[in-house]
Amino acid sequence: IDPSLDLVEAIKQLKIEKNAVILAHYYQDSEIQDVADYIGDSLGLSQEAAKTEADVIVFAGVHFMAETAKILSPKKKVLLPDLKAGCSLSDSCPPHLFAKFKEQYPDHLVITYVNCTAELKALSDIVCTSSNAVQIVQSLPLDQNIIFGPDKNLGDYVIKKTGRTDIVLWNGACMVHEIFSQEKINKLREEFPLAKLIAHPECENHILQNADYIGSTSGLLKYTKENPAQTFIVATESGIIYQMQKANPGKTFIPAPPNNACACNDCPHMKLNTLEKLYNCMKYELPEIDLEPEVIERARKPIERMLEISA
Ligand code: 13P
Ligand code: SF4
Numbered sequence: 327i328d329p330s331l332d333l334v335e336a337i338k339q340l341k342i343e344k345n346a347v348i349l350a351h352y353y354q355d356s357e358i359q360d361v362a363d364y365i366g367d368s369l370g371l372s373q374e375a376a377k378t379e380a381d382v383i384v385f386a387g388v389h390f391m392a393e394t395a396k397i398l399s400p401k402k403k404v405l406l407p408d409l410k411a412g413c414s415l416s417d418s419c420p421p422h423l424f425a426k427f428k429e430q431y432p433d434h435l436v437i438t439y440v441n442c443t444a445e446l447k448a449l450s451d452i453v454c455t456s457s458n459a460v461q462i463v464q465s466l467p468l469d470q471n472i473i474f475g476p477d478k479n480l481g482d483y484v485i486k487k488t489g490r491t492d493i494v495l496w497n498g499a500c501m502v503h504e505i506f507s508q509e510k511i512n513k514l515r516e517e518f519p520l521a522k523l524i525a526h527p528e529c530e531n532h533i534l535q536n537a538d539y540i541g542s543t544s545g546l547l548k549y550t551k552e553n554p555a556q557t558f559i560v561a562t563e564s565g566i567i568y569q570m571q572k573a574n575p576g577k578t579f580i581p582a583p584p585n586n587a588c589a590c591n592d593c594p595h596m597k598l599n600t601l602e603k604l605y606n607c608m609k610y611e612l613p614e615i616d617l618e619p620e621v622i623e624r625a626r627k628p629i630e631r632m633l634e635i636s637a
Contacts, residue, residue, distance in 0.1 A: 333601045337361050340608040347380035348604070349395065351387035352543040353565035353596040358386045358604060365569065367544040368394075368440050369455040369636060375399055376633065384608055385615075388413045388595050393444045396615045397625045404615040407603035411595045413441055415528070418498030419476030421445040427473070431494055434471040437462060438628070441500070442476050444617055448624035451631070456480060456527050457542035458636040460487045465635050479503065483527040483534060502563050502593045503528035508536070510583035511559060518557050521580070524549055525561035533561055533582075550574055564591040 327333075338361065340346065349371050350362035359365050364374045368391065375383055375395035382403045385392035390413055392406040419442055428436060428449060438450040439459065447453055454462045463472065463484050474481040475496025485493050503526055511533070515521060524546050525537040534540055539549045543566050550558055550570045560567055561582035570579050581591045607613065617625075 327602055327605065331605075333605050334361055337601070337605050337608060340605070344382050344608065344611075345380050346382035346384050346608060347374075347378050348384045348386055349374055349378075351391060351565075351596065352547070352569060353563040353593050354386045354599060355565065355597065355601075356568040357601050358599060359565075359568060361601070361604070362386060367455065367457055367542045369457045369542065370544055371395070372398060372440070372455075372629065373633065378402075382608075382611070384604065386599055386604060387411070388416075388593075389615075390416050390441055390443060392615045393617060393625075394440060394447075394629060396617055397444060397447070397622050397629060400617075400619070400622050403611060405607045405611060406613055406615060407600070407607045408598040409613045411598040413595055414501040415439075415441045415477055415498055416443055416446075419443075419446055419496055421449060424475060424496065425449055427475075427496065431471065431473055434473045434494060435466065436473045436475075438475055439477045439480055440629075440632075444621050444625045446476070447628055448621050450625075450628040452635070453628045453632045455542060455632070457545055458632065459484050459527070462632060462635050463488050463490065463493070477528055479530055479534075480527045482531055483540065486531075500528045502591060503561075504530060505584040505586065505589050505591075506530075506533050506561050506582045507585040508532050510585075511536070511561070514559055514580060514583065518559070518580070520555060521557035521559050522549075522553060522555045523559045523561065523582075525582075526563075529561050537561065546570075547573065550577065550579070562591070563593045563596065565593075565596065 348362045376398040388411045396404040436450045476498030481495040522538040557578045
């Protein structure tokens with residue numbers, strides 16, 4: 327790329343030329359969020375992907391999100407700036423092992439968190455996101471046995487919220503949400519006694535049980551706008567803090583401290599996307615998400631079921 331090129335302007339130009347829409351997750355770098363047409367949580371992004379009239383969907387997020395967009399808009403070109411932008415949670419549930427797991431529970435309904443591969447969605451009855459997991463489980467008859475995967479922390483949270491004992495969990499987790507230190511958070515709370523601890527349900531139970539609010543990224547953002555507190559300790563990926571600060575200029579947002587001093591709250595997969603890669607992927611229309619039509623067909627039903635329940 328010519329170093330004198332104004333990447334932001336060039337990306338805006340490409341959007342017009344190609345009738346493209348940029349969908350960005352809250353965990354993207356702030357400069358990517360700033361060029362996006364829509365910024366949201368996983369549910370909002372999939373709703374947007376389903377209804378867009380653009381010819382090209384540029385997904386500034388990770389692989390499973392771009393796959394979901396492709397499943398919902400199979401005729402559109404879906405681009406991801408870096409195909410290696412994966413997800414540790416999705417990786418923790420290989421479809422062939424999950425299929426064997428599922429065989430042990432033939433009368434169970436399979437609910438999968440959207441953070442999984444298209445093949446895994448194709449093995450599911452209903453998909454969910456962190457903002458509708460509880461609602462989806464509550465929409466099912468009380469005597470319905472359920473397999474929930476791949477996130478055991480979100481699954482455990484759903485069990486606690488719904489009081490249901492008939493849910494079998496897959497043992498997967500997100501590398502970013504398992505690093506927070508309760509001890510260091512407690513120290514922060516002593517220092518800032520009026521601060522609210524807000525946490526994503528992918529966090530472990532010991533963090534969630536002390537949180538003042540638990541929600542998806544958009545839920546957390548909304549809470550910071552509606553709650554009068556001036557300081558928030560944020561137990562999720564740090565990218566969301568950019569929108570929190572923009573929406574609440576006078577308030578203070580402290581990233582929840584990790585156990586290991588060398589660790590940070592950045593998702594290494596999300597952060598693989600850069601403005602340069604975004605520009606190149608729009609210019610050359612590569613890399614593109616390509617899925618077998620048969621996988622698209624089977625994976626679409628459980629996603630559509632989710633969208634119907636959360637409409
Ligand atoms: P949400 O934005 O749906 O809360 O998901 C968080 C996440 O971990 C995405 O990878
Ligand atoms: Fe996956 Fe966790 Fe990164 Fe989200 S934050 S993309 S769940 S590794």
